[in-house]
Structure formats: structure tokens, C-alpha cells
Amino acid sequence: MSRRRLGIGLFFVVTALVAGALAWLAWDRYQGFAHGPLSGIDEGETLVVERGDSFLRVLEKLREAGVTDGHRTEWQLLARRLDAGGRLQVGEYELEPGMSASELLVKMREGRVIRHRFTIVEGWNIRELRAALAQASPLLQETPGMDDAALMAALDRTGTHPEGRFLPETYLYTRGDSDLDLLARAADALDATLQEAWDNRADGLPLETPEEALILASIIEKETGLASERERIAGVFSRRLQRGMRLQTDPTVIYGMGSRFDGNIRRRDLQADTPYNTYTRDGLPPTPIAMPGAAAIRAATRPADGDELYFVAIGDGSGAHVFSRTYSEHQSAVREYVRRYRQRFGQGARGE
Template sequence: MRSLLLLVLAACLAMAGGGAWWLSQPLQLASPTVDLSIEAGSTPREIAKGWVDAGVDASPWLLYQWFRFSGQSRQIRAGSYELAQGATPRDLLRMMVRGDERLSVVKLIDGWTFKRFRAELAQADGLKQTTAGLSDSEIMAQLGMPGEAPEGQFFPDTYSYAKGSTDLAVMKRAVSAMQKQLDAAWAQRQSNVVVKTPREALILASIVEKETGREADRPMIAGVFNNRLRVGMPLQTDPSVIYGLGEQFDGNLRKVHLQTDTPYNTYTRAGLPPTPIAMPGKAALLAAVKPAETKALYFVARGDGSSAFSATLAEHNRAVNQYQRATRNPGKTP
């Protein structure tokens, strides 16, 4: 009897040792990475079988027994996971218990319009589309901003998300991020700024964003617009006119466009346009509330991404002759 007990004990110890060895060995995968989306309510047995069906070369029974006897099977979180070569059964369970999901990213660029933003979300990998059939106003209502124009309300940044997340969820994060960035910028506003509200600052920032891709020039451009607003001079900014043209703009801004009145024509109307014209980034937001101290009322693109600034119309005309009329480029001659 004693010999039988010793044999049973030895077998159990061997099994325990084998189990410990298996738990520390890399799992064999059918490809460099194996993906699995675990739905809420999935059982440990279903999860084990799911991994095997996805490409993990292991016994589903053995994986299930590991999940079960670990005492952590009820702690496995729903989500989208990616298992890489070299991962062990311990690593697999740890990943699911921690909720270390495989994340995708969508990048929103400074200066994009809401239309471009929606197009980017629509083609984002693994992002569930819930707003495809909604109008802009319906989307804003779902975001808790009924009646608000969407342009400029979303902060351009890189947003990570798990597979199965919705486009509306990313929009909510971008709205929240813009509000935080705008609040932070507004708290730093200088006493000499003409804009009176955060919303006006957002509109001005969107114009500054579209007027230059050169960060160093943004405070000066904001300074020019701040000066024009102070003296009641039209902003005369081409990007706003172009935005107002919408689908009519074919890439060539003509004199007739500058003379045709729209709510966004800053040649025919004084003051700021009614809404932002794009998504401004952090640098443009700060420039709008912390403009450079300057006497300049004019600027013109040099053709290398930078701008030349002038305090008088005569100086400006000379700069236009030097930098733009030679190339026939009307780009930034506000």
C-alpha cells in the first residue's frame, strides 16, 4: 500500500513538473502574430478554443485547464488581443487578465476640416462605423453639442483605440481634447488680444493654422490679424474665402471669388468668419491668444514656407512684387 502511494505521489509530482515546464515554454503560432477578439460573456473554454482556432498550436483542453486552475479565468477581460511569437501560456493569460489589448491608431492632422476628419475615421482599421449615415448636425447632437457647428471642435492628434471601438467614441475624445487645449490656451491669453471669448480664439486659431505650416510664423500672423481686428480692417484671408466656396473651389482662387460675398469672405465682411475653418493645433491656439507684438498689418508668402511681414501698404506691395508676382502665386496675399 505504501509503495502504491509513493508511485501516485511521484506521478503527481511529475505531472506538476511537466505542467510548470509547459507554462514557461513559448507557444507555437501559425503566423508571426495571432489575433483574437474576446466578446463579453465568453467562457474560458470558448476563449481557449478561440485561440487555437486563431492559430495557436496547442491543446484547447490544456489551455482551458490552465485558465481554470490558475484561479484567474473569471478575470479575463473582453477585448482585442494580439499574441506574438515567443509568448508562453503564462504570458497569454497575463495579457488577457491585464486587458493588454492590441491597439490601432488614427492620426488627425492640424489644419484638416471636419469633412477630412470624417473621411479618415471612415477608413480607420477596425473602427466600428456608427456615424456613416448621420449628418454633421446629427453627429454634433450625439456628442452633446446640438446646434454647434462641427468645424474646429476636434483636436488634431494621434488617437489609439481597440478593435471594435466606434468612430463616435474617437470623436468624443477629440472634442474633449480640444476643449482642454482651448481652456489651457485661453488661460494664457495676453491683455492685448482683441478676441473676447474662447470661441473667437478658436476661430482665429483655425485661420492662423491654415495661413502657414511654419510654426515660427504663427505668432506673427496672429499679430497681424490681431492688429487688423483692432483697427477694423478686414482680415482678407484667402483660406477663409476658400472654405466658404466649398465644393466650388477648384484649386484656383480667382478675383471673382474675392469679390463674391459669403459669410466666410473676409474681403467683403469685417471681423471673424462665423465658425472655425479647420482643426487648429496647439501652436495655433497659443498664437491666437499670445500674438506677437508687432506693427505689421500685412504679410505675403515668400515661397519657401515662410512669410514676409510689412507695417505699411507700400512695404507690402514691394514684398508682393519681390515674392509673388514673379511666380504668379496668389497663395497668401491677404
């Protein structure tokens, strides 16, 4: 073989080796990019994919978030391999320290967006609920300019009083959802829970409609210090209604006082007549007085059996009550409550 031919052969061999080495290095770099941890991600960093964002716009947002790994071509090749390029779903995504480019693209392809939580607390009234919604982020705010009537109209519930109409529980939502969206879900959940409880109600209830059950449930919610006492308290109220006795429950009086309530309820407040004063008026108040939870709604429709007609707080800070069958027993329990209260706080107190 001539030197010329040998030189040409060596050139091609070397060229092939170099090309192979470069290809291997490129592949190794690509694999490191695709499966290695992305750099520049801080704890709590997020990426928002908005409607209309192109794949290249998403890459720009990643750069803005501090992710510098990978060239545009590498991202495009990886997206094509993962069938993700044209399938990134709208939403907010958590950029987790240590995640790879492949994990991020699969997350966006499958729409595994961040889900935020908002909890409606049992016993909240509508003012407390709306105040908490106004502080929820990133929930879109559509309702701050609406009064209660406009709010209910926006929920297709024109003429419905808003109190007690939203089921207390924790709701998940995503960026882009609004306070109105969340309230609509909570209202539907309340309707379903109330209807189920009403369909399974006990025989002989002194209640004519699901609405009355909701009103009673709201009172039970506000009177309950311990979950174990719900059905028992419901039983007391049910028997009082059956016998034509007034409910005489402080939370209804407080609700009727509205902004005038300063944390104390006085004897003159019990004597001041309002539509919600169950010391001066028979039967149930005209609307719920709070947001009752599912357990309180079930208790209102399936109260405990018994013959107790009164209850008063023990006064030891436990939230428990003393239940009595007769008024004389109740008065004795009230005196004991006052004694404990004065021992703890050194003040006067009034029994329920």
C-alpha cells in the same frame, strides 16, 4: 525474507519509481507548456475576447487561431494557478510569436488589450475628418448615416457648428469603441484646450469670446507654414482686427467656396462675396474654417507683439513668409514672391 515478500517489495518499489517518473514527466510537460513558446502563432495574429465568452470558449478561439499547445486540463490548471480563469477581460489581444501560455493568460487577466491609433490632423476640415473616420478600422461606425447637425446632436452639442470642434492629436482606442466615442473625446479635449488658452489670454485682445479665439486659431492654422511663425501671424491678424482692417486671408475664401474650389484661387473668387470672404467682409468669419491644433489656439490668445500688418509667402518652397509693416513694403514682397513663383513654375501668381 521469502521470495514472495521480496517480489512484492520490488513491485511496490518499481511502481513507485514508475509513478514518480510519470509524475515528473507530467510536471516537466506542464512546465514546458506553461512557460515555453506557444506554437502556431503568426505575426499579427489577434484574439478577441467578447462579453459572455467562457474560459472554454476562449480556448476554442485559441485553437481556431492555430494554437494547439496544451490540453484543456493544463490550461485550466494554469489559469487557476494564475488566478485568471474567471478574470479574463473583454478586448482584443495580440498573439505574439514566442509568447508563453502564462504570458498570454496574465495579459488577458490584466486587460492589456491592443490599442489602435487615430490621428486628427491639424488643419483638417470636418469633411476630411469624417472621411478619415469612415476608413478607420476596427473602429465601429455609428455616424455615416448622420448629417453634421445630427452628429453634433448625438454628441449633446445640438446647434453647434462642427467645424473646428475636435482637437487634432492622436487618440488611442480599443476594439469595440465607435467613431462617436472618439469624436466625443476629441470634442472634450478641444473644449478643455480652448478654455485653458482663454483663461491665460493676453491683455488687450480684439476678441470677445473663446468662440472668436477658436475662429482666429483656425485661420492661423491654415496660414501657418512654419510652427515658428504661428505667434507672429497671430499678431498680424490681431493688429488688423484692432485697427478695423479686413483680414484678407485666402483660406477663408477657399472655405466659403466649398466644393467649387479646384485648387486655384482667382481674383474673381476674392471678389465673390460669401460669409467667409474676408476680402469683402469685416471681422472674423462666422465659424472656424478648420480644426486648429493646441499651438494655434494658444497663438490666437497670446499673439506676438510687433507692428507688422502684412505677410506673404517667400515663394521658395520653405513655407516661410515675409512680414511687412507698410503696404508699400508688402507690395514689394509680393512682387518678389511672384518673380520666384514664375521662376519655379513658369506661371502667373497672385500675392496674398
